Amino acid sequence: MNTPLEDKIRELKHQGLKATVARRAVLEVLIEGPSHQSADDIATKISQRYPEIHLSTIYRTLDTLENIGSIDHVHLGHGRAVYHLGDDPHQHLVCDRCGSVIEVPNEIFASLSKTLANDYGFHLRRSHFAVLGRCQACEATDGSTAQPR
Amino acid sequence: MNTPLEDKIRELKHQGLKATVARRAVLEVLIEGPSHQSADDIATKISQRYPEIHLSTIYRTLDTLENIGSIDHVHLGHGRAVYHLGDDPHQHLVCDRCGSVIEVPNEIFASLSKTLANDYGFHLRRSHFAVLGRCQACEATDGSTAQPR
DNA sequence: CTGCTTGCAAATAGTTTGCACGTTC
DNA sequence: GAACGTGCAAACTATTTGCAAGCAG
Numbered sequence: 001m002n003t004p005l006e007d008k009i010r011e012l013k014h015q016g017l018k019a020t021v022a023r024r025a026v027l028e029v030l031i032e033g034p035s036h037q038s039a040d041d042i043a044t045k046i047s048q049r050y051p052e053i054h055l056s057t058i059y060r061t062l063d064t065l066e067n068i069g070s071i072d073h074v075h076l077g078h079g080r081a082v083y084h085l086g087d088d089p090h091q092h093l094v095c096d097r098c099g100s101v102i103e104v105p106n107e108i109f110a111s112l113s114k115t116l117a118n119d120y121g122f123h124l125r126r127s128h129f130a131v132l133g134r135c136q137a138c139e140a141t142d143g144s145t146a147q148p149r
Numbered sequence: 150m151n152t153p154l155e156d157k158i159r160e161l162k163h164q165g166l167k168a169t170v171a172r173r174a175v176l177e178v179l180i181e182g183p184s185h186q187s188a189d190d191i192a193t194k195i196s197q198r199y200p201e202i203h204l205s206t207i208y209r210t211l212d213t214l215e216n217i218g219s220i221d222h223v224h225l226g227h228g229r230a231v232y233h234l235g236d237d238p239h240q241h242l243v244c245d246r247c248g249s250v251i252e253v254p255n256e257i258f259a260s261l262s263k264t265l266a267n268d269y270g271f272h273l274r275r276s277h278f279a280v281l282g283r284c285q286a287c288e289a290t291d292g293s294t295a296q297p298r
Numbered sequence: 299c300t301g302c303t304t305g306c307a308a309a310t311a312g313t314t315t316g317c318a319c320g321t322t323c
Numbered sequence: 324g325a326a327c328g329t330g331c332a333a334a335c336t337a338t339t340t341g342c343a344a345g346c347a348g
Binding site (some may be wrong): 022 | 327
């Protein structure tokens, strides 16, 4: 068994892609960092070690990695997308008040998924949508303390 | 019973808001038009009758209407938001291939909603998220004909 | 008349793209 | 050394905001 990074690099090469500094850097950050990071989050971290890596390269790299299935992204509702490794399929609960993200296992959506397929011929895409609502804390304080949205 | 438009105007006034031309126009389009329209869709239609109404006014109007609960919006995953009347709470299934939107009644999400509340303290927000996946047609033809995304 | 609304223009935020140069295999 | 990648700057899309003028109540 190898390091997760080495595994990802191997995936890259298997697809006939080159293992560049930028791609390694993006993968490192995704592997180390919190599980959900925006392109900008990633860029900020990378720029500490490799100041020359440009934001647009990060976008292109994320796009590439997503195409080969190494990572996934979710839209959190306010426009910004966050990326995460594609290894552990899960769904995202996003609080529309404080923006916190809760990950829940895919199985919770199994029966919904089945219903949608049977009744509507619709096939849920794994780990690619955010479910909006209120987290416990925000639900408790309701519209009194912080900003909605 | 009155026309839907009159009802909405009344809601406005009850909230101490003014019934302006722009607000009437936006409501008209939402009532007449397809059930899911983006700010830009709405602006385009309105500009035929009232060329002077500015896009930014539409955004402000949509925001206002949403605040008083007259309408809702959903993010369809690619950044653009669509708006619809708030009368009939439902969820949206969006095909990430062809972009089509299927509406499903809220009840289908009832058990999911309960599970999330019990296990995660998370309270699903009604009619405010899009579920991504593949519609029947796209699932059938898979990655062969059209563009993913 | 008085404040809520709007038009306009300019600013943002997030992401994408054209092009010439650089790097990996 | 050829093809793939990248830096940079500029374009884009969707949306927001400041401000002065306009209109509803």
